Amino acid sequence: MSELRADWAVIGGSGLDQLPDAEIIARVVDPTPYGATSDDILLLRLAGQTVAFLPRHGRGHRLAPHEINYRANLWALSQLGVRNVFSVNAVGGLTPTLSSGKLAVPDQLIDYTWGREHTFNQRLEGMVQHIDFTYPYSSSLRRLLLKALVQLDVPHDDAGVYACTQGPRLETAAEVRRLIRDGGTMVGMTAMPEAALARELGMDYAALCLCVNRAAGLDTTPLSLPDIYGILRSGMAIVREVLLEALRTAGEHQRQNQQKAQELSKLLP
Numbered sequence: 001m002s003e004l005r006a007d008w009a010v011i012g013g014s015g016l017d018q019l020p021d022a023e024i025i026a027r028v029v030d031p032t033p034y035g036a037t038s039d040d041i042l043l044l045r046l047a048g049q050t051v052a053f054l055p056r057h058g059r060g061h062r063l064a065p066h067e068i069n070y071r072a073n074l075w076a077l078s079q080l081g082v083r084n085v086f087s088v089n090a091v092g093g094l095t096p097t098l099s100s101g102k103l104a105v106p107d108q109l110i111d112y113t114w115g116r117e118h119t120f121n122q123r124l125e126g127m128v129q130h131i132d133f134t135y136p137y138s139s140s141l142r143r144l145l146l147k148a149l150v151q152l153d154v155p156h157d158d159a160g161v162y163a164c165t166q167g168p169r170l171e172t173a174a175e176v177r178r179l180i181r182d183g184g185t186m187v188g189m190t191a192m193p194e195a196a197l198a199r200e201l202g203m204d205y206a207a208l209c210l211c212v213n214r215a216a217g218l219d220t221t222p223l224s225l226p227d228i229y230g231i232l233r234s235g236m237a238i239v240r241e242v243l244l245e246a247l248r249t250a251g252e253h254q255r256q257n258q259q260k261a262q263e264l265s266k267l268l269p
Helices: 070-079 139-151 173-182 194-200 225-267
Strands: 008-012 023-028 041-046 049-055 084-093 108-111 161-164 186-188 204-214
Touching: 008 070, 008 225, 049 070, 049 225, 070 194, 084 139, 084 194, 084 225, 139 204, 139 225, 186 204, 194 204, 204 225
Parallel strands: 008 049, 008 084, 084 204, 108 161, 161 186
Antiparallel strands: 023 041, 041 049, 084 186
16 A cells, blocks of 8 residues: 555545545555455545545445444555545434534544444554543544535534444434433444544544434434435535535645745745
8 A cells, every 4th residue: 555645534424435526546455454444445636635535334335333344444544644534424413403404513422332343452562552532533624624614604513522322223212312411412323433543543533424313302203214315415415515625725724834834944044
């Protein structure tokens, strides 16, 4: 993988298993010490950036949340040189403000999963690594997403607590009430251990979440899977635009920093 590099990655969630209209530079299929990734990693030219794109559930959404090889996915991206990861997640809304079709950029999470391979420590040399996970999402990447949402005038929640459950079933009404008591504002199934593994590998990580339904028991009408899939289709088109805008902004910041560095170097003896 050494000749293939990308600074940025997008991990696509439910409804986002491709990024159309992007120039494909390469397809990466190299194995990892942890097994196979969810799918081939595509190196794309997108908004002036080289971006590694990986569909979390595989093409066709064939992997349930607990079946995803999170360690292989994050390790492979790290080997490509990725330092910044945008995660896309479909979630259920736990608060009145987070309605179907609305986007959110969480700043915290609570992990309710079990049995998932959740650390690289088994293979790392030396002492066990205790990462600081006080703030699980990167503030700089969150700012990029929030700026893009404002620029595009997309309704969104600018913070929130992602409650990560095991899945693949949806939650009971009693479980939803517990999540709300615990402080959750959205519920999904894939934020962990993905966010923690990214932190172990030194990658900045932030999530862009699409609310596809009100969580179980919060509406008088029963959950409708056809409605959820419809919101996924329309919402992911907006998600793609937000990601493109965030990547454009990141590229502009990078160009400005390079220009400042060049100007500074001319002033130095």
